[in-house]
Structure formats: structure tokens, C-alpha cells
Amino acid sequence: MPFSHGAREDHHPGVRSAYEHVARRNPDEPEFQQAVLEVLDSLSPALSRHPEYADERVLERLCEPERQIIFRVPWRDDQGKVHVNRGFRVEFNSALGPYKGGLRFHPSVNLGVIKFLGFEQIFKNALTGMGIGGGKGGSDFDPKGRSATEIERFCQSFMTELHRHLGEYTDIPAGDIGVGTREIGYMFGQYRRLSNRWEAGVITGKGLDWGGSAVRTEATGYGTVMFTERMLERNGRDLSDMRVVVSGSGNVAIYAVDKAQQLGATVVACSDSSGYVVDEKGIDLDLLRQVKEVERERISAYAERRSGAEFVEGGSVWDVPCEVALPSATQNELDTDAAKTLVDNGVVAVAEGANMPTTPEAVKVFREAGVLFAPGKAANAGGVATSVLEMRQNARRTSWSFDHAEAELAQTMAGIHDRCEEAAERHGAKGDYVLGANVAGFEMVADAMLAQGLI
Template identity: 90%
Template sequence: MTKEPNLADHHPGVRSAFEHVVRRNPDEPEFQQAVLEVLESLSPALNTHPEYAAQRVLERLCEPERQIIFRVPWRDDQGGVHVNRGFRVEFNSALGPYKGGLRFHPSVNLGVIKFLGFEQIFKNALTGMGIGGGKGGSDFDPKGRSDAEIERFCQSFMTELHRHLGEYTDIPAGDIGVGGREIGYMFGQYRRLSNRWEAGVITGKGLDWGGSRVRTEATGYGAVMFTERMLERNGRDLDGMRVVVSGSGNVAIYAVEKAQQLGAHVVACSDSGGYVVDERGLDLDLLKEIKEVERARISAYADRRKGAEYVAGGNVWDVPCQVALPSATQNELDAASAKRLVGNGVVAVAEGANMPTTPDAVKVLREAGVLFAPGKAANAGGVATSVLEMRQNARRTSWSFEHAESELAETMAGIHDRCEAAAERHGARGDYVLGANVAGFEMVADAMLAQGLI
């Protein structure tokens, strides 16, 4: 947290819960930020349901049920020994088994995993699919590592993590730095250690061994599906709108793809080095070739696409657009960028990444009347399709791409409508932040109260 929040006008239970979190988690700014973003919306729910405060549901909800930290030793190709740290935070299982991805990135620490796990509670609740929230990962950096090194790391990581998993206990998936290759290595090690073909214990698997179609596309597709429904309910149409997407990883690429399928004009995307602008519309095939096959920098796009411009070190939010889809990483869109977006005529922002918009930027957008879809609602398509994968595993079957996409579209529509209904119920129509937070919280809180002191 960069500054002390002002909670004077909020329910006493909100103030008490946040003070509790800060006191017990003093060096975890990302976690504090995620908690505050939710708590700031919950006064209406506490006023309507005094039992939530009386039973200290907020304090219980903000404390993970289990936090696991472990050592991950492995050897590189030269025989050198490395030691990384692994994490799994099993945050809340009131609605079902823990479900959430694994992130391999140098920035990973306990506070980051707790922020992601806390967000996952509400995201998973909003799907209506009966899953709890968790998250995990390691500070291991897969960039520049050989396949053999990544295999050895994944096997060492799963050697410890496997004892905490199970399709009725905790089901991880991929996240930043963890794709199909890493999932494969970890699932193989899980099978060796457990002596079971328990396909539902991990999601994001290959199509030939238990994976689901649309899983790769799900988060990006889902964010655009949510955006389309949000625009339609507010008298607008995504077709023909000018769109900018940050990032150029999995979420960003498939957000571009679905937006183009729905008639939007997507003109820019980025990576950590800068951004490209292509006024003719991004060439999706070229983008996929550069980022998914060659794993090259986004600058290569401008080198090979006539008329495209690359801006080294630039801010992609300088590019005028009507719809912005931040899909890179946390806190990438700040207040200054939000003001530029507003000044350039943005009408909707939907978070493809987890908490990519800073609190000050969210305030700027909401005060300007911009439709804003928080990540726990807009990017829930990934976990929703993970549950669809688990359903197929349980039935020993697989679905067509069209069927899986239809299921995803229905789920995203349901998430939107839950958020919309919760906001309207509390007199805040069109406030998707309040709607998502309250809808997810009430579902979890009611389950916690029904199950006793848990």
C-alpha cells in the first residue's frame, strides 16, 4: 500500500477487518491492496446482513485456511545446484475444493500468492461452479532455461506439492510461466508419486491426455465476452469499436482474437519492452507466430508488418481507444494512464490480468463514468473452463471446441448477470466493482455461516 486508505465512512466491520489484515501482514502490499479493493465495496452487504459482522466473517475470510511454503532444489544442465521457494496458499474451501493456478516468476513471494489467492475466492464463487479459492507458484524464472532444466524443476516442485493435492482437495492449473509443457511435467511426476491416473487433480492438460478445448483461449475469450455483454446492457456494441490490449501473452492474444471475431478493430498490444501500433488492425497470425512459436519480442512484429510502428519503452495506454483490455500484470495501468484513456474517449475497461489497474486508476475511470469490469469477473473464463475440464475428466469424455466455447459463453453471461444484479440490489446499477465483490462475498459468507465456525 502506498498510502493509508480512508475508511472512515465505511461499516465498522470493514475498518476492523482491514486493520486486522495490515497488522498481521505488514510487508505484503499486494495482498493488502487486494483485500482493500474488496472490503471497500462490502459496507452495503454488512448493513443488510449484520450477522456477517457479528460472526467476524471478514476477518475469517481474509485469513487463509492453509499456507504452505517449501524448498525446491534442482540441478541445471551444468550440474549446478539451485534452490527456489515454492508456495501454495489454500485460501477458502467453503464452496468447494481449492482451485487456482501456479505462477513461476521471479516476482513471486508469499504476499503475491496471497493476493492472487484472495482474488481467486471471489472469481471462483462468481462462476457458480462450486469451487474454492487457492493459488501457488515459485520464484523460479523459466526464461532462458532448457526443457531439461524446466523438467527437473517441475518434478522437484511437484515432489513436495503432490501431498497437498487431490481432485476433492486442491486442483492447481497454469498461470504466468506455467503452460502446457510445465503442466505435463508436473502431472507426470504426480502420477509417479501417487500411482494413480487422477486426471482431475490438475487442469490445463494436453488434449490427448485429459485437457479441454478452449482452455488455452478461455481467459482472453472470456474477458471479451464479458465486455461485449457489459456494453450491450449499457446500450453500446463492441462491433466497430477501437480496442487496445496490453501484453502479448496467452490472455492478450486470445482477447485480440475474440475481439476481432466480434467485429472490433484491435490496433495495439505490448510486452515489457514496449508496444506496437498497427492502424490496419493487428495481424493475429503474425502475432501468434512471433509470441507463441518464436517466443520473440513484440518489436519483431513491426519489423515484419508494413506500416506497423514499435515504440520502445512506451506506454500502450497512450494509444487512443474506446475499449481497453489490460492483460499483462498487476498495477500496470496507473492513474495518469487512466486519465489519458478518459481524455482519449475510452468507454469501457475490462481486466484480463489480475489486478492490473491501480486503485487510483480505478477511481479515475469510475468517476468518469467509464464501464469498468474488475478481473475477478472479467477474467474468470480461465478457471471456468478448468472446471469444464474437470467435468470431462470425471465423465471420461471430451467436448468439441464449439460445445466448450458455448459453455464458456454461458458462464461468462452468468457472471456478468450476477454482478449486475448485486449492484442493482444495493442501489448501484452499472457498478461492476461493487457488484462483483458483493456477489462473490455473499455466496462465500453464506456458505461459511451455514457450515459453522470455519
């Protein structure tokens, strides 16, 4: 189904033209259309100040990937049955540096989803200031229920095709949903086998003993909370002692809970696809990790073992009153009704730990209510930032301590926040982090594109 929204009449003509171009050429990719419109919606001020962006059709060029790679991935299961999945790598924009972005293994993956993620990655990576372009990839392979040997065979087959498109100066993938250190290891091993090179910087998210970086596992969740803390401080508020609700209970959610509690907040709820738990004493992080990471149980198992905790089957975790909301599960999980409930219950800040988890209508509710809202391209950039820190360590044949890597991450997240804040103020929209993130990232990429000619 096509995305149901379009550019408004009050948008700059260049914005309207670019969105119509995208909608016409990508009619069956609603996630991609939504991601494009969310960015374009903020760019009219930038195009008014810089007519060269419209004259040179920078928006149309930016919305068209530089390269889209689709390939088959054949593999054999433990019973000898042959399966054929589809692999993707969208190398979206390299104006600022080599393509950088994760690989997602999930049955929902299709070209439109990968393009949405890759488009978001352009601006997320630009905001880090680290000189990396945007890309994304993955497959519709479902690792759930598969044995380690089946996953190994799939990863080797996937990398057999993808390796020819990679390189530390070309395209550097990392992990995402369904792709952790185990999967990265299998793919890196196959890359070495095929290339006959120890090129550590060609993929990130590696194990600590073979080229990985401390804090990489924690980075997205930690970074989201670091951004939130700075956003609150700049607006006269303090994260400590605030009630926090986190959606999800995967990697991002777990480490968002961890960092929020380190900073003095009380995380009272988290969730999975079966429902959510409320723990007024504060989420027991060790128990949550045991249930979700070790035993891979449903979140209800947490409530069964935790005195005073309550499990609510189905429903919305956003019904739980809080001052800070961190959507950290999946795209479009926080809709208009949930946003209104959060506002009615006194939420003061929302920061996206996942990619595009808040619908456009819900974002509008927050902005109109004066809620501080940090879009994912800014708030959850900690993962890719730490990936680049991993590449730096690989290039120097060294490794950093956890504390040093975390300090580097904190500095990077502060820089991302300040770029968003400055861009919003420069365009007369103080405190609007959506506009600030979109404009700041866009201007960096657009200026580099113009400087490098029509390519």
C-alpha cells in the same frame, strides 16, 4: 513497503476493523493488502444489510488463509549445479468447494503475491457458480533461458512436495504465468508416479490428448472479451466496429485480440515490456502469434515485418486512443495518468484480462468518469471456468468439441456478468461492476461459511 492506503472513515466499522487486522498481521505484503482493500471497499452495504457478517467476523476469517504451505524446491541444472527455490501453495477458502487456482513460476513470486492472487481467486471462483474454492501457488523459479530438461527436473521436484496436498476433492492447481501445458505435463506425470493413480481431475490445463479441454488455452482472453461484449450490450453499446487496445502480448492478450476481432472490433495496439506497437489496420493475429509464441521475439519484430505498423519503445500503450481497453499484462500496469489519458481519449469500457492490473486510483478515475469497468475477478474468470469444464469431462471420461466448450464458456461468462449486474442493482449501484462483483462473490462465500459453522 506497506500498502499506502487504508479503510475510510465512512466504511462500515466491520470493514475498518477487518482491514486494520489485515494490515497489522501482513505488514510487508502490499499486493495482498491492496487486493483485500479493493474488495472490502465495496462491502459496507452488504454488512449493513447483514449484521451477522460482522458479528461472526466473517471478514477477518475470510482474509486469513485456511492453510499456507511453503517448501523448498531443490533441483540440478544441466551443468550439475544445485539450485534451491521456494515453493508456495496458499489454500485460501474452501467454503464453496475444493481449492482451485493456478501455479505461477516467476522470480517476482513471494508469499504476499500468492496471497493476493489466492484472495482474488476466492471471489472469481464464487462468481462462476461452479462450486469451487480459492487457492493459488507457485515458485520464484524463473523458467526463462532454462532448457526443457532443467524445467522438467524443477517441475518434478516441485510436485514431489506439493502432491501430498492435492486431490480432486481437496486442491486442484492449474497453470498461470510461466506454467503452460509443458509444465503441467511434467507435474502431472510426477503426480502419477508418486500416487500410482490416473487422477486426471487433480490438475487442469492438460494437453488435449491426455485429459485436457478444448478452449482452455483461449479461455481467459476469450472470456474477457465475452464479458466486455455483454457489458456493453446491457448498456446500449456494441463492441463491433470499436477501437480496442490490449496491453501485453502473452496468452491472455493474444486470445483477447482474437475474440475481439471475431466480434467485429479493430484491435489497434498491444505491447510487451520493451514498448508497444500500433497497427491502424488491425493487429495481424497470425504474425503476432509467430513473433510472440513461436519465435519468442520482442514486439518490435512485429512492426519490422508489418507494413504500416509502428513500434514505440517504452512509453504507455494507453496513450493510443481507443474505446475499449483490455489491460492483460500484469498487476498495477494501468495507473492514474494512464486512466486520465484513456478517459480524455474517449474510452467507454475497460475490462481486466490480468489480475489487478489497474491501480485503485485509476479505478476511481474510471468510475467517476462513468466508464464501464469490469474487474479481473469477473472479467478474466474464463480460465478457471474452463478448468472446471475440464474437470467435468475428466469425471465423465469424455471430451467436448471446441464449439461445445466455447458455448459453455460463453454461458458461464454471461452468468458471471449477470450476477455482478444483479448485485450492483440490489445495492443501489446500477452499472457498478466493481461493487457488483465484490458483493456477489462475497455474499456467496460468506453465507456458506456461516452455514458450515465456525471453522
